[in-house]
Amino acid sequence: xxxxxxxxxxxxxxxxxxxxxxxxxxxxxxxxxxxxxxxxxxxxxxxxxxxxxxxxxxxxxxxxxxxxxxxx
Amino acid sequence: xxxxxxxxxxxxxxxxxxxxxxxxxxxxxxxxxxxxxxxxxxxxxxxxxxxxxxxxxxxxxxxxxxxxxxxxxxxxxxxxxxxxxxxxxxxxxxxxxxxxxxxxxxxxxxxxxxxxxxxxxxxxxxxxxxxxxxxxxxxxxxxxxxxxxxxxxxxxxxxxxxxxxxxxxxxxxxxxxxxxxxxxxxxxxxxxxxxxxxxxxxxxxxxxxxxxxxxxxxxxxxxxxxxxxxxxxxxxxxxxxxxxxxxxxxxxx
Numbered sequence: 001x002x003x004x005x006x007x008x009x010x011x012x013x014x015x016x017x018x019x020x021x022x023x024x025x026x027x028x029x030x031x032x033x034x035x036x037x038x039x040x041x042x043x044x045x046x047x048x049x050x051x052x053x054x055x056x057x058x059x060x061x062x063x064x065x066x067x068x069x070x071x072x
Numbered sequence: 073x074x075x076x077x078x079x080x081x082x083x084x085x086x087x088x089x090x091x092x093x094x095x096x097x098x099x100x101x102x103x104x105x106x107x108x109x110x111x112x113x114x115x116x117x118x119x120x121x122x123x124x125x126x127x128x129x130x131x132x133x134x135x136x137x138x139x140x141x142x143x144x145x146x147x148x149x150x151x152x153x154x155x156x157x158x159x160x161x162x163x164x165x166x167x168x169x170x171x172x173x174x175x176x177x178x179x180x181x182x183x184x185x186x187x188x189x190x191x192x193x194x195x196x197x198x199x200x201x202x203x204x205x206x207x208x209x210x211x212x213x214x215x216x217x218x219x220x221x222x223x224x225x226x227x228x229x230x231x232x233x234x235x236x237x238x239x240x241x242x243x244x245x246x247x248x249x250x251x252x253x254x255x256x257x258x259x260x261x262x263x264x265x266x267x268x269x270x271x272x273x274x275x276x277x278x279x280x281x282x283x284x285x286x287x288x289x290x291x292x293x294x295x296x297x298x299x300x301x302x303x304x305x306x307x308x309x310x311x312x313x314x315x316x317x318x319x320x321x322x323x324x325x
Contacts, residue, residue: 005079017096017289017296023256040095058080059259062100063091064107068079 004071005053007045013065014042020057020066026050029057083107085116089133096296098197098253098286098303099128103135105263106166106193109270110137119162120154122147124176126168127201145176148183151190162273164191169210170200173233177209180235184279187244191269191280194235197288198307205291209233212310217291232310236283240316246278248316252285254304261313278320285311 007028014036020043021029028051032044043066045051051068058066085107093100110116116137123131125144132139142150147165155163172180172194183190199217200206206219210232214223236250247269251262262284269280285307287299294302315323 013090015095019096019296019300022297053079055080056256060256062093062095062097062104064082064086064100064104067081070079 003053004049005051006069006071007048007051007057008067008069009043009045010063010065010067011036011042011044012038013063014040014061015063016040016042017062018043019060019062023056023060025054025056026052083111085110085136087134087136091134092130093127094288094290096287096289096299097127098195098284098288101253101259102166102193102195102262102266102284102286103128103131105259105266106164107135108263109266110135112267113270113274115162115270115274118160119164120158122151122154122163122165124165124167124171125202126171128166128168128195129202131166145171145174146179147171147176148179148188148190148192151192152183152186152188155188155190162191162270164193164270164273166193167195168201169194169196169198169208170203173209173235181239181242184239184245184281185242187246187279189273189276189278191273192282193266193269194281194283195286196235196283196307196311197286197291198232199288199291201288201291205288210235210311212306234311236281236311236316239281240322244279245281245317246320247272247280247318248283249281250283250285250311250313250316252303252308252311252313253287254285254300254308258300258304283311285313 119137121139151165207217249265272280289296289299
């Protein structure tokens with residue numbers, strides 16, 4: 001059975017370094033047009049339902065702001 | 073150990089505090105990997121860290137283990153004292169290049185020469201980050217910094233110090249490796265090196281040293297993505313990325 005994952009990005013931890021964006025094999029991450037409370041543009045998901053759970057983005061994130069959750 | 077298909081949770085050994093590092097800084101990456109290692113080896117409760125002077129001076133805000141601050145460069149000496157007084161603790165020092173390779177060079181070399189059973193984590197980003205990007209002992213030849221505005225000139229300023237090679241001339245160290253935070257592969261390699269270093273200490277083998285070539289986007293004056301390329305291309309050319317000593321035996325390239 002196919003596993004489903006949810007990409008949970010903590011907007012207030014993200015500093016907009018964009019290191020997570022190029023590592024996603026399915027290009028599911030992009031920069032937001034809005035800012036967080038500190039004034040950073042943050043990373044957000046597009047087509048989030050397609051996530052394969054490879055956790056490359058979470059591994060790259062220096063701030064540990066990305067969590068990949070297993071959706072039952 | 074977590075498998076890739078089980079998702080990823082923020083390491084339990086990190087506190088909830090927001091890190092003060094710049095966007096894309098290698099320090100935050102290594103903090104995260106270090107916390108993962110403390111979780112995986114289940115050693116957080118008996119680990120004592122020693123924080124440096126430099127950008128990582130606030131490391132005690134970010135880890136849920138005991139951390140002691142050390143005078144500039146003296147982290148290896150403080151770690152030696154803690155390990156000798158409390159031999160059942162896992163003791164690591166976390167130092168930058170200004171701290172470890174400049175003011176603290178003596179302490180670093182002698183701790184390694186005595187084969188103290190501690191783990192030393194060396195963050196090499198070629199500049200003094202906290203004070204404004206001045207030239208460090210590890211600055212590359214020709215690299216422009218705040219105090220070498222026309223580029224480092226080896227004729228008058230010397231060449232970058234290779235710490236792994238230097239320590240590898242000693243007899244006592246047990247494990248020495250250099251890794252580069254140059255992308256996803258670099259993150260995985262760095263985690264593996266840190267894991268090996270801590271396993272070395274957990275099994276009571278001896279001195280372990282991990283040098284991490286680390287991005288500093290602010291003082292490289294480029295984007296976080298380009299600073300990873302600088303690490304992988306320019307820095308790795310000067311500082312070969314490999315294992316220098318394994319199980320107490322020098323490894324030849």
